[in-house]
Amino acid sequence: MNQNYFNYFTEIEEHFQRARGTALFMLSPLDWALIEAWKNSGVPLEAVLRGIDAAFEKWRGRPPRARLQMVNSLAYCAQAVAEEAQSMAAGAPSRREAPPPFSIEDVRRHVQRNRAALRTAGHGDLAQSLERLNLEELYGDLEQLEQRLTAIEEKMIARARAAASEEALFEARRALDQELKPYRGKMSAEQLATLERQFLDRKVLEAAGLPRLSLFYLAI
Numbered sequence: 001m002n003q004n005y006f007n008y009f010t011e012i013e014e015h016f017q018r019a020r021g022t023a024l025f026m027l028s029p030l031d032w033a034l035i036e037a038w039k040n041s042g043v044p045l046e047a048v049l050r051g052i053d054a055a056f057e058k059w060r061g062r063p064p065r066a067r068l069q070m071v072n073s074l075a076y077c078a079q080a081v082a083e084e085a086q087s088m089a090a091g092a093p094s095r096r097e098a099p100p101p102f103s104i105e106d107v108r109r110h111v112q113r114n115r116a117a118l119r120t121a122g123h124g125d126l127a128q129s130l131e132r133l134n135l136e137e138l139y140g141d142l143e144q145l146e147q148r149l150t151a152i153e154e155k156m157i158a159r160a161r162a163a164a165s166e167e168a169l170f171e172a173r174r175a176l177d178q179e180l181k182p183y184r185g186k187m188s189a190e191q192l193a194t195l196e197r198q199f200l201d202r203k204v205l206e207a208a209g210l211p212r213l214s215l216f217y218l219a220i
Contacts, residue, residue: 006101006142006215008039015049016074019056030179031074033199039216041194043085051081075183078191102218104139110218111135114211118156121210126156130213146215153213160204172203 012035017023027035038048055077071077111130118127129152138145161169176199184192205212 006218008045008216009035011045012038012048012052012074016052016077019052020071028073028179029202030176030195030199033176033202034074034078034195036198036202037191037194038081040198043081044088047085047088048077048081051084052077054084055080073179073183075180075186078183079186082188082191102215104135106218107139107145107215108135110215111213114213117209117211121208123156123159123210126152142215149213149215156210156213157201157205160208160210161201164204164207168204168207169200172200175203176200 013027017025056071059071111133115127115130118130133148138148176196
């Protein structure tokens with residue numbers, strides 16, 4: 001895995017800000033959920049960056065009267081990102097290897113911090129699963145380490161969802177519907193379903209005070 005792979009979130013955030021021309025623009029919960037959906041679906045970082053550029057190029061090509069409203073969400077770029085991902089998949093570019101983007105000490109602190117948070121939240125067994133990871137060995141294969149962390153995280157998310165109240169899930173879905181309403185026509189049913197799942201996962205974890213275990217969150 002290359003360095004940009006683990007900088008997936010920050011690379012996309014900064015690229016969108018540059019394309020929009022507003023460095024201080026803050027991404028919304030919907031935007032972060034969308035980035036997570038792209039990441040989990042295996043959309044290459046380069047495809048996302050190209051899609052953002054293509055979407056803004058199309059927007060800037062419109063008549064001035066059609067550009068009165070700024071692009072305020074990554075969701076505006078969803079269709080262009082999907083098209084770029086399909087194009088790259090057809091070309092099947094080779095993956096380039098690069099040195100790890102963070103040190104073994106960074107990884108160890110990340111895992112130790114999350115282990116403590118899990119114990120505090122009453123998930124001692126999941127904390128033990130993190131403790132059993134041989135970080136020195138897995139640091140040589142960050143892809144395998146990420147897969148192991150993801151497996152533990154998926155179990156954690158399933159518990160958080162099961163523990164969430166119906167009212168909390170309803171409010172989260174209502175918040176998603178409000179944010180997503182202007183962009184529904186730009187996404188397929190599959191994309192919308194994936195985005196809803198990621199958005200709700202983020203909400204239930206935040207409500208439960210649970211950490212994100214993935215190495216992607218070490219790079220943010």
